[in-house]
Amino acid sequence: MQEDILIRLNEAIRVADTKSGMEIVERGLMEGFCAADLVNRACIPAMQQLGDLWEEGEIFLPELMLSAETMKAVMAILTPKMAAEQKERTTCARIVIGTVQGDIHDIGKSLVAAMLEAAGFQVRDLGADVPLEKFCEEAAAFQAHIVCLSALLTTTMMGQKTLIDMLAQRELRKKVKVMVGGAPVSRRWAEEIGADGYGENAIEAVRVARQLTQGKA
Amino acid sequence: MNLLDRIPDQGLLLDGALGTELQRKRLPAGTGPDLWNLENPQAVKEVHASYIEAGSDAISANTFGSNPLRFAAHKSNESWETVTRQGIVLAKEAASNRVLVAGDIGPSGLLLAPMGPAMPEEVERSFAAQARVMDEEGVDFFIAETFFSLQEILLAARAIRSMSERPVFLSLTFEKKRRGYFTIMGDSIADAMKAMAETGATAVGANCSLGSTEMVEVAREIRQAVSIPVIIQPNAGLPTMTPGGAVYPEDVETFAANILRIRQLGVEIVGGCCGTRPETIAAIRAQWK
Numbered sequence: 069m070q071e072d073i074l075i076r077l078n079e080a081i082r083v084a085d086t087k088s089g090m091e092i093v094e095r096g097l098m099e100g101f102c103a104a105d106l107v108n109r110a111c112i113p114a115m116q117q118l119g120d121l122w123e124e125g126e127i128f129l130p131e132l133m134l135s136a137e138t139m140k141a142v143m144a145i146l147t148p149k150m151a152a153e154q155k156e157r158t159t160c161a162r163i164v165i166g167t168v169q170g171d172i173h174d175i176g177k178s179l180v181a182a183m184l185e186a187a188g189f190q191v192r193d194l195g196a197d198v199p200l201e202k203f204c205e206e207a208a209a210f211q212a213h214i215v216c217l218s219a220l221l222t223t224t225m226m227g228q229k230t231l232i233d234m235l236a237q238r239e240l241r242k243k244v245k246v247m248v249g250g251a252p253v254s255r256r257w258a259e260e261i262g263a264d265g266y267g268e269n270a271i272e273a274v275r276v277a278r279q280l281t282q283g284k285a
Numbered sequence: 286m287n288l289l290d291r292i293p294d295q296g297l298l299l300d301g302a303l304g305t306e307l308q309r310k311r312l313p314a315g316t317g318p319d320l321w322n323l324e325n326p327q328a329v330k331e332v333h334a335s336y337i338e339a340g341s342d343a344i345s346a347n348t349f350g351s352n353p354l355r356f357a358a359h360k361s362n363e364s365w366e367t368v369t370r371q372g373i374v375l376a377k378e379a380a381s382n383r384v385l386v387a388g389d390i391g392p393s394g395l396l397l398a399p400m401g402p403a404m405p406e407e408v409e410r411s412f413a414a415q416a417r418v419m420d421e422e423g424v425d426f427f428i429a430e431t432f433f434s435l436q437e438i439l440l441a442a443r444a445i446r447s448m449s450e451r452p453v454f455l456s457l458t459f460e461k462k463r464r465g466y467f468t469i470m471g472d473s474i475a476d477a478m479k480a481m482a483e484t485g486a487t488a489v490g491a492n493c494s495l496g497s498t499e500m501v502e503v504a505r506e507i508r509q510a511v512s513i514p515v516i517i518q519p520n521a522g523l524p525t526m527t528p529g530g531a532v533y534p535e536d537v538e539t540f541a542a543n544i545l546r547i548r549q550l551g552v553e554i555v556g557g558c559c560g561t562r563p564e565t566i567a568a569i570r571a572q573w574k
Binding site: 130171197227260 | 312313314359360396400401464471
């Protein structure tokens with residue numbers, strides 16, 4: 069029966085059945101699962117499977133957004149439990165995310181924010197057309213581990229580079245990792261401007277964010 | 286004879302990119318290109334003129350980002366209506382009846398409910414408002430382009446039709462998946478083209494996101510899906526950033542050769558999207574038969 073809980077939780081996330089997902093989690097915890105087990109053996113594999121289906125062209129943005137909602141609801145139950153279970157919390161790192169100033173594109177960034185939140189990160193979404201100054205302020209105030217910058221325009225991509233320089237000037241650069249993304253953004257660009265991470269899509273962004281925050285409180 | 290009547294036999298050559306050309310004229314990073322209709326109208330007219338010079342049969346007005354919902358995101362003090370109206374006026378001045386002028390409508394920039402905050406009625410009203418201004422200013426036809434959602438472009442089609450009898454071109458943008466080409470919302474080429482054709486559109490097709498090489502495959506699928514005129518406007522590849530700005534990888538010869546292949550598939554209406562330039566259009570014109 070133990071295996072059954074994992075399979076059903078995985079399934080609930082993949083088909084975006086939030087109500088069942090929450091019920092299964094509660095049941096799993098009653099039956100003696102620890103929260104980290106449910107996350108690592110059901111939730112994360114479900115996200116990875118969704119990512120594969122996305123790349124294949126079997127599912128699209130609507131399915132991914134809905135599954136992210138289910139995942140968020142499930143993680144809202146599991147994250148505090150994990151914190152209690154282990155001193156070293158795995159995925160409670162804080163992230164500030166937004167689309168850089170001058171760029172009003174919101175959709176891709178919102179999907180990444182939803183997926184990060186679904187993965188258990190504490191996410192502060194600043195929206196689109198965000199002044200670079202505001203990224204710095206929020207990163208400091210929120211004590212963010214990562215700042216994620218989206219840009220969909222080749223003109224506003226430059227803002228990603230400027231922000232990295234601004235963080236360095238304020239001696240925040242050592243405290244906060246920078247991830248960049250957006251349609252015209254490439255791995256090469258990320259390396260060129262000295263970003264710590266790049267995600268080609270929302271799924272990869274979550275993977276990279278996990279790598280960058282391993283061992284972080 | 287009206288140029289639109291010639292489409293089935295002689296085709297129609299549209300223009301290339303407006304936004305990337307305005308960037309070359311020092312449009313500041315972060316300024317919506319449409320705002321230059323008021324702030325730097327001369328630059329907008331120069332870009333239009335360069336495409337007419339290069340041989341375009343029709344130019345698209347600088348109004349892509351000025352439907353009320355999308356324009357609101359710019360937090361500008363100007364009104365979407367002034368910017369739209371002025372965009373059409375500039376295009377018509379540049380055209381001075383030598384070429385056609387299209388009212389260019391872009392997506393709202395919002396996701397429709399339940400995925401996002403936008404209610405369909407609100408989105409449709411936004412498109413209708415912009416289409417009304419364009420109709421009043423006497424555009425020759427409408428082009429709704431770079432939409433990533435079939436649902437949203439169908440709202441645009443209905444909105445335009447509620448305000449004007451003029452011809453409507455509808456163009457979606459597709460991504461390549463392992464299983465084929467789809468919009469990010471999951472609409473397949475064949476289904477989307479058939480649904481768009483059913484709105485009574487004059488032409489349906491695809492633009493942006495893909496370079497001209499991949500667009501040849503997309504054009505083939507679209508041509509097979511519908512019998513009405515097809516419109517194809519590829520990017521000059523996907524941009525890479527250099528210290529000097531964005532560089533689009535496809536050279537003019539490659540692009541023009543692919544456009545020729547696309548026309549040989551039976552596609553009537555072609556042009557360029559991001560990264561294409563007046564010389565791109567001139568190269569296509571040079572091989573036009």
